[in-house]
Amino acid sequence: MKRIESLKNERVKKWKKLHTKRGREQQGLFLVEGEHLVEEALKSNWLVSTIITNTTISIPFSGEVIQVNDSVLKELSRTETPQGMIAVCQRKELCQPADLTGVYVILDRIQDPGNLGTIIRTALAAGATAVVVGTGSVDVFNDKVIRSTQGAFFHIPVYEGGLEDWFNAFEQAKIPVFGTSLLEAIPYSEVEKTSQFALLLGNEGDGVGEEWLKRTNKNLYIPQNPKAESLNVAVASGILLYSLKSDLATKD
């Protein structure tokens, strides 16, 4: 087993660059921290190339394991209390599939990594087919996004890119798109449960952009106590997915 103890080590410097979006794109890699998340990555179809740890690992893993000291681990960690294990995973860019089926969550300019991660986690739990993260959103390979998914990231496809192609594809597949808006919208409870739809949620401050709201089949709102200003977007995703989706997956 290799051992690295210096912060000046070239590989440590390279891994550290994975803390930025640019570094992740250039190297085609991203970091996953903590035993639980690393296990979820290993159980999935994502490729883990290296595990970096300051202890012994009990997870079966045939790839490269690198032992480091506490200071190297701390340097690579993005949590306040480093969790003893970081995996270097290979990115993959998913292409829009030819056939669309089921339930999709589409996101327009989501900024908060915790919100994005929690929406991905909620989409998996609710049995959605995939999450589409529109241009202008936080990077899906951001460490806090992945951490907030609690592992769901590895078990549901997450697409990135422009929403235009997706709107065209949903139209062609006759999958209705439900936007979310406080204006010119109907209460979500007026929509009958259905097994195929795309739910469009928007930016934490601005909501969904006008250009997309015009292209939806219906726009929905969640009735609220007038003393309240708004709901958190991840909470809204849960309320809407569970209310609109007809057949909650109960088996794999």
Place this chain on the structure above:
Amino acid sequence: MKRIESLKNERVKKWKKLHTKRGREQQGLFLVEGEHLVEEALKSNWLVSTIITNTTISIPFSGEVIQVNDSVLKELSRTETPQGMIAVCQRKELCQPADLTGVYVILDRIQDPGNLGTIIRTALAAGATAVVVGTGSVDVFNDKVIRSTQGAFFHIPVYEGGLEDWFNAFEQAKIPVFGTSLLEAIPYSEVEKTSQFALLLGNEGDGVGEEWLKRTNKNLYIPQNPKAESLNVAVASGILLYSLKSDLATKD
């Protein structure tokens, strides 16, 4: 208008102690940061004693305003980019009211301040009467809790304390308590909508404690894709409140 420019100023030192639970309890005060939250506090029945700012304030406020420089503001701020305005507010401890009515959210050992804040925000939006934060949960006056409520904190009563008295009170008021559990529970959708109930949610890792699950009227679960491990507790609060509550408040 007073001006304070030194980090060694006695008042600055005292305010800084409000970053800890102990300091808040000893002084009977707490801090609220950012113009939006300060405005929400001023609009509410909470008492703002002092506003600390490094700019001029445009909010009508008849109390004490203290001008500070950037370094003092930074010292008192708990956000990465200080927002120019911090209010010192007076704590109040609420006592359990004699008559219970409507919908309550009861929390058993919630640890994450973002989750607690988001649950309070969701409870207000869904028209709940109050939130009860059980012993062993994160301090409700924690800055991140208040920030995550997005101002909802000032518009819905949040009680702290042991859950025992609340269970007794719900029993006496004949308000059913719905626990959340993955074991010996029914799908939430089997419960008819109702206007009076208490929803019990638990710790992020452990869920609701056994001792409380035994005392509920029914325990509910949210069906999930088996690939998913769990839902975020704030998301779960939204799904359950919106599904169980019969009359969503649409007026004040």
